Amino acid sequence: MSEILKALAEIVGENYVSYQPEELFFYSRDPGLMPANKPDFVALPKTSVEVQEIIRLAKREKIPIVPMGAGLALTGLVIPLKGGIVVDMKRMNKIIEVNEKARYAVVEGGTSQGFLKSYLEKNYPRLRHSIPDAPPAATIASNVIIHGQGRLTQQYGFNSDMVCGLEVVLPSGEICNIGSSSISSDWFSKGAPLPDLSGLFLGWFGTTGIITKVGLRLYPKKKMRDVEIFVTDNENLVPDMVYEITHTEMIEDVLIFTQPLPMMFKDNHHVSFYLTGDTDEEIEFKRKMVWKALEGFIKSKDGGFMSIPPAMKGSLLEMPQTSASRLADVKKGGGFEYSGPIISVERYPECSRKLVEMSLKYDLAYSGMVRIIGRGHSMMFGFAFTFNRADADMMDRTKKALEEISYYVLDIGGVYWKPTVAEQKIAIERMDPNTRHLMRTVKDVLDPDGIMNPGNWEVY
Amino acid sequence: MRYEEIVHRCFRCGYCKLAGDYSDFNCPAYRKFMFETYSPGGRMWLIRAWLNGDIKNSERFQEILYSCATCANCVEHCVFTFSEDLVNIFIAAREELVSTGIIPPPVRDYFKNISISGNPYKEPAEKRGQWAEGSLVEEYKDQEYLFYIGDVGSYDERGKKIAKAVGNLLIKAGLSIGILANKEMCDGNEVKVLGEAGLFEYLAEGNISLFKEKGIKKIITLDPHSFNAFKNDYPEFGGVFEVYHYTQIMAPLMESGKVPLKDLTLRVTYHDPCYLGRHNGEYDAPRRILQSIPGIDFIEMEQSRDNAFCCGGGGGNFFTDILGGGEESPNRIRVKQSLQTGASIIAVACPQCAKMLDDAVKVEELEDKVEVLDIAEIVGRAMA
Ligand SMILES: Cc1cc2nc3c(=O)[nH]c(=O)nc-3n(C[C@H](O)[C@H](O)[C@H](O)COP(=O)(O)OP(=O)(O)OC[C@H]3O[C@@H](n4cnc5c(N)ncnc54)[C@H](O)[C@@H]3O)c2cc1C
Ligand code: SF4
Numbered sequence: 001m002s003e004i005l006k007a008l009a010e011i012v013g014e015n016y017v018s019y020q021p022e023e024l025f026f027y028s029r030d031p032g033l034m035p036a037n038k039p040d041f042v043a044l045p046k047t048s049v050e051v052q053e054i055i056r057l058a059k060r061e062k063i064p065i066v067p068m069g070a071g072l073a074l075t076g077l078v079i080p081l082k083g084g085i086v087v088d089m090k091r092m093n094k095i096i097e098v099n100e101k102a103r104y105a106v107v108e109g110g111t112s113q114g115f116l117k118s119y120l121e122k123n124y125p126r127l128r129h130s131i132p133d134a135p136p137a138a139t140i141a142s143n144v145i146i147h148g149q150g151r152l153t154q155q156y157g158f159n160s161d162m163v164c165g166l167e168v169v170l171p172s173g174e175i176c177n178i179g180s181s182s183i184s185s186d187w188f189s190k191g192a193p194l195p196d197l198s199g200l201f202l203g204w205f206g207t208t209g210i211i212t213k214v215g216l217r218l219y220p221k222k223k224m225r226d227v228e229i230f231v232t233d234n235e236n237l238v239p240d241m242v243y244e245i246t247h248t249e250m251i252e253d254v255l256i257f258t259q260p261l262p263m264m265f266k267d268n269h270h271v272s273f274y275l276t277g278d279t280d281e282e283i284e285f286k287r288k289m290v291w292k293a294l295e296g297f298i299k300s301k302d303g304g305f306m307s308i309p310p311a312m313k314g315s316l317l318e319m320p321q322t323s324a325s326r327l328a329d330v331k332k333g334g335g336f337e338y339s340g341p342i343i344s345v346e347r348y349p350e351c352s353r354k355l356v357e358m359s360l361k362y363d364l365a366y367s368g369m370v371r372i373i374g375r376g377h378s379m380m381f382g383f384a385f386t387f388n389r390a391d392a393d394m395m396d397r398t399k400k401a402l403e404e405i406s407y408y409v410l411d412i413g414g415v416y417w418k419p420t421v422a423e424q425k426i427a428i429e430r431m432d433p434n435t436r437h438l439m440r441t442v443k444d445v446l447d448p449d450g451i452m453n454p455g456n457w458e459v460y
Numbered sequence: 461m462r463y464e465e466i467v468h469r470c471f472r473c474g475y476c477k478l479a480g481d482y483s484d485f486n487c488p489a490y491r492k493f494m495f496e497t498y499s500p501g502g503r504m505w506l507i508r509a510w511l512n513g514d515i516k517n518s519e520r521f522q523e524i525l526y527s528c529a530t531c532a533n534c535v536e537h538c539v540f541t542f543s544e545d546l547v548n549i550f551i552a553a554r555e556e557l558v559s560t561g562i563i564p565p566p567v568r569d570y571f572k573n574i575s576i577s578g579n580p581y582k583e584p585a586e587k588r589g590q591w592a593e594g595s596l597v598e599e600y601k602d603q604e605y606l607f608y609i610g611d612v613g614s615y616d617e618r619g620k621k622i623a624k625a626v627g628n629l630l631i632k633a634g635l636s637i638g639i640l641a642n643k644e645m646c647d648g649n650e651v652k653v654l655g656e657a658g659l660f661e662y663l664a665e666g667n668i669s670l671f672k673e674k675g676i677k678k679i680i681t682l683d684p685h686s687f688n689a690f691k692n693d694y695p696e697f698g699g700v701f702e703v704y705h706y707t708q709i710m711a712p713l714m715e716s717g718k719v720p721l722k723d724l725t726l727r728v729t730y731h732d733p734c735y736l737g738r739h740n741g742e743y744d745a746p747r748r749i750l751q752s753i754p755g756i757d758f759i760e761m762e763q764s765r766d767n768a769f770c771c772g773g774g775g776g777n778f779f780t781d782i783l784g785g786g787e788e789s790p791n792r793i794r795v796k797q798s799l800q801t802g803a804s805i806i807a808v809a810c811p812q813c814a815k816m817l818d819d820a821v822k823v824e825e826l827e828d829k830v831e832v833l834d835i836a837e838i839v840g841r842a843m844a
């Protein structure tokens with residue numbers, strides 16, 4: 001053990017490696033509900049070469065490696081299930097390049113969402129990225145690795161669809177460029193017109209390599225932004241409303257929320273959509289178009305626009321929305337966890353009913369948080385529960401509710417997003433055997449020693 | 461432990477370790493060590509683990525607790541309703557450690573020196589007022605204000621110069637002030653934040669009865685740390701005084717033109733001391749003074765006001781140095797941040813910040829590029 005420690009200290013410097021009980025305690029868990037498991041070491045690399053050397057060491061010693069961003073995926077994906085080295089990537093937080101005209105940024109593998117947002121605001125006010133509502137310390141690489149979604153997802157798809165290149169340290173220790181950057185100095189594409197190898201890493205939770213650089217597409221940032229909320233008490237109509245709104249091609253993000261508190265929200269479904277524009281005229285034109293699209297629902301008295309109080313509007317316009325995190329303290333207990341399957345928008349009615357059913361069955365405070373992906377191509381339906389970390393029984397009930405939801409969502413055609421290890425197992429079992437075989441082949445080729453985030457995406 | 465009922469409420473979301481605009485990590489301890497354990501959320505989770513018996517009191521745990529500079533960046537930026545108690549929670553955990561008697565040696569020595577010598581420098585009380593020799597400042601008799609200096613201004617070489625500059629400025633501005641000289645006692649702010657609640661109480665009560673005995677009603681402090689203790693902590697022991705930091709008294713006087721000044725063509729930036737800024741919400745007074753000096757080109761650092769990056773001296777670290785040196789030490793980072801403004805002067809309003817940043821300028825070998833001056837010293841140059 002001490003040999004490994006010595007070797008790690010030589011790689012990252014002795015101040016940036018730990019095997020002390022304090023770090024082992026902290027890095028053995030995430031803020032969610034999955035059981036803890038201790039790593040043997042925590043290392044904080046600063047460069048791709050240091051990551052490379054850590055991987056080579058791990059390969060030599062056959063010791064697991066678990067890359068970590070901010071640990072905010074909540075589903076235990078950074079818990080070192082088989083011990084080993086947790087590689088906290090956040091010292092690698094440089095913004096390497098912004099290509100303004102080609103609208104992309106290249107950032108290091110531990111750069112946070114907040115850093116990029118702030119950097120662009122200060123230096124490139126006409127550019128933005130698809131920021132998720134995760135706390136701003138969450139990293140860009142992790143978010144694309146779990147196929148996250150952000151403010152531009154309705155327009156441009158999953159955040160991982162916006163990747164335009166990667167630098168990855170493979171489990172063999174080789175540093176590999178993916179996409180146009182493998183041939184050109186420009187990072188404009190993660191694949192096309194070459195074979196798209198990014199799929200060997202995106203969605204794999206670090207089980208096929210550690211991302212040390214991400215190229216990320218940037219998009220025009222309009223000067224103004226506004227939000228509207230269309231409310232209905234009829235969940236069955238929500239898919240049609242989304243269909244009409246997305247048909248206009250006039251909007252940025254579409255989020256739907258349904259929650260019992262405060263009382264004014266109870267039993268209602270709030271389809272919130274964001275408008276952007278460089279001028280008042282542009283925004284007003286778009287607003288008119290969407291209003292028109294929803295006119296029928298107003299006429300039939302099935303829905304209406306909610307007047308949004310200024311404080312609420314401020315909160316809705318935040319990026320990221322701090323209220324998403326604050327949900328964790330509703331029960332004065334610092335806990336919140338959600339199952340967020342990717343599922344057809346048509347499933348909204350049954351998902352929202354299931355959410356209420358589960359909250360009643362397990363006596364939990366809930367929030368339904370939905371983000372539309374693409375032009376209604378799918379949605380992330382977040383079955384979110386808040387819990388009190390000091391109340392073991394409430395934590396247990398939350399776990400049970402989420403487990404029940406896990407089975408339910410597959411039954412109605414959903415696919416897990418950032419699945420827990422248990423959900424990964426269910427997904428693998430249900431998967432087309434040929435797909436499963438292909439996954440296994442990929443994994444065997446890339447990580448024959450099984451050292452990369454082991455326990456995750458294990459296909460047997 | 462006090463606040464035990466709150467500790468589990470931390471979500472470890474990490475808002476607290478960032479600046480308000482998310483541009484950088486702004487918790488000095490996290491920035492230095494970069495393990496999550498040294499972030500505010502990390503401390504919350506470890507304090508809970510310690511209370512639950514999941515980890516033990518160790519040297520590492522002590523370093524984690526005592527490297528917190530009590531800068532209150534986390535208080536400012538945590539998005540939860542308990543945010544205002546974050547620093548109080550870290551202090552409460554230190555109190556628990558102190559009650560076990562197992563604390564870092566520099567912290568133990570600090571308490572010992574205060575108990576024995578009345579100051580951390582192990583200097584005799586008679587030397588407390590020596591800084592005033594050759595200045596315009598006199599001992600307190602029945603002047604309108606007590607000018608309270610504190611340990612750093614009384615004993616530290618850099619601090620003494622600042623005490624003199626501020627004292628002279630206050631007198632030249634026509635204020636009636638007096639010092640307690642060798643009767644002055646430690647204000648106890650650092651004793652409190654290092655977790656010795658009993659010793660703090662003793663000091664607070666001693667100071668309060670001395671002030672009352674002397675008939676003191678109004679106090680001007682040199683040091684924001686003393687200002688903080690008098691303003692926020694002494695009332696609970698019956699010590700209610702009219703308390704000002706010297707910049708608060710001077711700002712209106714400077715603006716009214718009461719102090720005649722010549723042009724000073726300098727580019728100046730200002731470093732907010734945590735105990736004046738975030739802890740007490742005073743961001744404007746020092747800036748108003750600087751902006752009242754003709755010729756000064758005042759420029760803000762990117763990380764300023766409630767986003768200011770701490771110099772690393774708070775929370776007792778000025779004396780204990782548990783946060784430590786090295787390239788990533790907060791004072792060196794802060795000096796590099798100030799360089800980005802192109803300023804040739806970093807203005808400060810706290811003798812602890814002055815010393816921390818001075819040291820960093822020396823280590824970074826930047827003496828020919830930038831100078832650290834207290835606001836009173838800058839005004840002094842404009843008056844000369
Ligand atoms: C309040 C709240 C709101 C949220 N809202 C959203 C939202 O709107 N949209 C959204 O998409 N998500 C959201 N999330 C989920 C999650 O926080 C984000 O997706 C976030 O981007 C995860 O980043 P992280 O750095 O915390 O990842 P981590 O949890 O640290 O890591 C996630 C996975 O990536 C792997 N990994 C990390 N870094 C690397 C690397 N460099 N190379 C290879 N593998 C790596 C890890 O091993 C792990 O498997 C939310 C979470 C919370 C708590
Ligand atoms: S202290 Fe507040 S902001 Fe920081 S991690 Fe905990 S809950 Fe989040």
Ligand code: SF4
Nearest residue numbers: 487528529531532534
């Ligand atoms: S007070 Fe400052 S140093 Fe201490 S945890 Fe909070 S941000 Fe970090």
